Amino acid sequence: MQYAAPETGQQAAQLLAEGTGISRVLAGGTDILVQMKAGMIEPDLLVDIKNIKGIRDITPEDGGFRIGAAVSGAELNEHAGVCAMWPGVAEAFDLIGSTQVQGRCTLAGNLCNASPAADSVPAIVAAGAIARITGPNGDRDCPVGDIPIAPGKTSLAKGEFVSSILLPARPANASDAYLRFIPRTEMDIAVCSVGVSLTLDASGICTHARVALGAVAPTVLLVEDAANALIGSKLDDAALAALGAACTAACKPINDKRGTIAFREDVTAVLAKRAAGIAQQRAGGPL
Amino acid sequence: MSKLHITTSINGDQTEFLCNSDESLLDVLRDRLHLTGAKEGCGSGDCGACSVTLNGRLVCSCLVLAAETEGAEIATIEGMADGEKLHPLQRKFLEHAALQCGVCTPGILVAAKALLEKNPDPTETELRYWLAGNLCRCTGYDKIINAVMDAAAEMRGA
Numbered sequence: 186m187q188y189a190a191p192e193t194g195q196q197a198a199q200l201l202a203e204g205t206g207i208s209r210v211l212a213g214g215t216d217i218l219v220q221m222k223a224g225m226i227e228p229d230l231l232v233d234i235k236n237i238k239g240i241r242d243i244t245p246e247d248g249g250f251r252i253g254a255a256v257s258g259a260e261l262n263e264h265a266g267v268c269a270m271w272p273g274v275a276e277a278f279d280l281i282g283s284t285q286v287q288g289r290c291t292l293a294g295n296l297c298n299a300s301p302a303a304d305s306v307p308a309i310v311a312a313g314a315i316a317r318i319t320g321p322n323g324d325r326d327c328p329v330g331d332i333p334i335a336p337g338k339t340s341l342a343k344g345e346f347v348s349s350i351l352l353p354a355r356p357a358n359a360s361d362a363y364l365r366f367i368p369r370t371e372m373d374i375a376v377c378s379v380g381v382s383l384t385l386d387a388s389g390i391c392t393h394a395r396v397a398l399g400a401v402a403p404t405v406l407l408v409e410d411a412a413n414a415l416i417g418s419k420l421d422d423a424a425l426a427a428l429g430a431a432c433t434a435a436c437k438p439i440n441d442k443r444g445t446i447a448f449r450e451d452v453t454a455v456l457a458k459r460a461a462g463i464a465q466q467r468a469g470g471p472l
Numbered sequence: 473m474s475k476l477h478i479t480t481s482i483n484g485d486q487t488e489f490l491c492n493s494d495e496s497l498l499d500v501l502r503d504r505l506h507l508t509g510a511k512e513g514c515g516s517g518d519c520g521a522c523s524v525t526l527n528g529r530l531v532c533s534c535l536v537l538a539a540e541t542e543g544a545e546i547a548t549i550e551g552m553a554d555g556e557k558l559h560p561l562q563r564k565f566l567e568h569a570a571l572q573c574g575v576c577t578p579g580i581l582v583a584a585k586a587l588l589e590k591n592p593d594p595t596e597t598e599l600r601y602w603l604a605g606n607l608c609r610c611t612g613y614d615k616i617i618n619a620v621m622d623a624a625a626e627m628r629g630a
Contacts, residue, residue, distance in 0.1 A: 186493045186494050187493060188476065188493035188494075188537065188539045190539075190540075190542075211537070211540075214535050214536065214537065214540075215517060215535055218496070218517075218534075218535045218536075218537065219516045219517060219535065221494065222515055222516060222534075223516070231493070231537075233537075233539070233540060235540070257529065259529060282517070282605065283517075283518075283520065283604055283605020283606075284530050284583065284586075284587075284602050284603075284604070284605055285517065285520055285523055285530050285531050285532045285535075285583070285605045286517055286532070286535075286605065288526070288529035288530050288531040289529070289531050289532075289535065289536070371601060371604040372518075372604050372605065
């Protein structure tokens with residue numbers, strides 16, 4: 186295996202584009218190195234992107250924050266600005282793995298590993314985050330939800346990698362939350378999960394919402410019907426019931442050792458209602 | 473394939489080694505540098521027995537490639553005591569009998585030290601969550617928690 190640690194995104198893209206065998210990107214390594222040890226993958230080329238200038242930075246941009254692809258969970262959760270603006274994203278990212286894993290794992294890696302149960306992904310999809318993709322022909326931007334296309338598979342073309350993720354600005358009276366169900370309190374994989382981002386107007390009526398579900402389909406689900414159940418309401422009981430029903434209807438889960446289809450459908454609705462309530466409170470509501 | 477030449481700092485000492493591209497930091501520490509304090513438990517980042525700090529961050533050395541450590545600062549359990557003088561955490565582990573077989577102990581000590589540097593006065597809950605990635609199959613954890621809380625109290629007083 187060849188190991189390369191280029192200093193520019195263009196060099197990294199070039200290496201990935203020219204690699205003849207199996208090429209992989211290394212950021213935090215908490216998925217790829219485990220997969221290599223387990224013999225699931227034997228890359229011919231590993232491109233470590235951590236030496237690329239700026240890739241470990243969190244940079245204010247247009248009222249939001251651009252998160253470099255090599256920013257670890259521990260670094261993001263120490264950033265007061267990101268935690269204040271996007272607490273749901275921060276709490277989702279913080280749920281991944283142990284303290285040791287937090288020292289290395291990245292948002293971009295969690296996205297590109299394309300696990301249906303990735304904790305940070307429903308949160309960044311709900312946030313409307315935009316991935317910047319660097320490739321041999323330059324950069325392009327893409328909604329994060331369009332990157333995972335199947336378990337373990339992404340829409341990235343050969344030579345492309347995610348170099349940063351933009352968490353956009355948000356208006357006043359807006360916030361987000363993320364909840365997952367696991368059978369214990371720490372160090373487990375989501376059985377089902379929900380990210381909710383919403384905006385309230387001056388009277389506390391929800392004017393904008395995005396609801397994303399994790400671990401209940403082959404990829405993260407952005408559920409428009411669930412968002413529509415909240416928009417125009419003050420998150421009263423009827424609106425929350427409609428939210429839960431929309432989430433249950435959108436689930437396409439499997440039975441596995443962590444949970445049954447029926448359990449996932451029910452618990453997703455419960456989590457959605459609770460997450461919406463937390464996001465509402467963080468947004469300053471109910472007003 | 474030719475080996476990679478890496479220069480790094482381990483416990484404050486500049487260290488050079490040769491390694492293969494797919495060799496983990498843990499393998500280099502143990503097999504090339506003979507720093508055998510960090511242990512391989514699971515090899516997949518679940519057990520924490522191989523915990524070290526890399527540029528001040530607690531990590532599993534089994535999930536770091538040695539090739540990534542060029543120019544890095546690494547701290548291992550071997551750098552914890554000051555010569556013959558044990559670190560307060562090490563002393564409290566002995567006083568509280570917070571170890572039995574000892575395989576998890578170096579990783580837990582490194583992890584606990586990293587917490588106390590960040591938060592000298594953790595609650596028991598914060599400590600238990602911080603150490604959730606360090607598995608111990610002997611003690612049932614209570615003695616470990618008591619030892620760290622006692623060491624933290626002593627270190628705050630000192």
